[in-house]
Amino acid sequence: MSYLLQTLTRKQDVDKLIRDTLDKVLVLRFGRATDVVCMQLDEILAKTVREVSKFASIALVDVDAEEIQVYLKYFDISLIPATIFFFNAHHMKMDSGTPDHTKWIGAFHQKQDFIDVVEAVFRGAMKGKLIVRCPLPPERVPKFELLYMNI
Numbered sequence: 001m002s003y004l005l006q007t008l009t010r011k012q013d014v015d016k017l018i019r020d021t022l023d024k025v026l027v028l029r030f031g032r033a034t035d036v037v038c039m040q041l042d043e044i045l046a047k048t049v050r051e052v053s054k055f056a057s058i059a060l061v062d063v064d065a066e067e068i069q070v071y072l073k074y075f076d077i078s079l080i081p082a083t084i085f086f087f088n089a090h091h092m093k094m095d096s097g098t099p100d101h102t103k104w105i106g107a108f109h110q111k112q113d114f115i116d117v118v119e120a121v122f123r124g125a126m127k128g129k130l131i132v133r134c135p136l137p138p139e140r141v142p143k144f145e146l147l148y149m150n151i
Contacts, residue, residue, distance in 0.1 A: 031081035096134035106142030
């Protein structure tokens with residue numbers, strides 16, 4: 001399903017999209033088109049594009065692209081898929097009960113889960129918030145553990 005969504009492989013394209021998306025939530029999915037979990041997430045994203053089009057734009061970012069490595073380091077993306085939200089060029093964070101509030105790790109369980117999350121980000125952003133509370137129950141939030149190296 002990744003062929004239905006805009007795929008970015010250059011840093012300039014990502015920068016331009018972040019900068020030029022105004023009054024909408026920008027959803028960037030960092031991952032690989034060949035990864036099984038990314039494929040599941042891409043299917044959900046492709047199915048919801050029309051439903052969230054009034055308040056969100058969705059794009060895919062290929063983590064294997066050479067120029068994109070800057071973003072992987074900046075956002076500390078080590079697990080894929082990682083979904084990052086922006087609003088008017090500001091990075092939106094979400095408290096979902098996981099150790100990392102900067103991104104959503106993994107796929108959403110259902111299409112409605114994704115819509116609820118994007119809507120919560122949009123409503124919070126319209127109120128001027130930079131961090132919002134996840135509307136999903138804890139059992140529908142993917143669990144993972146952060147491992148720190150060289151501490």
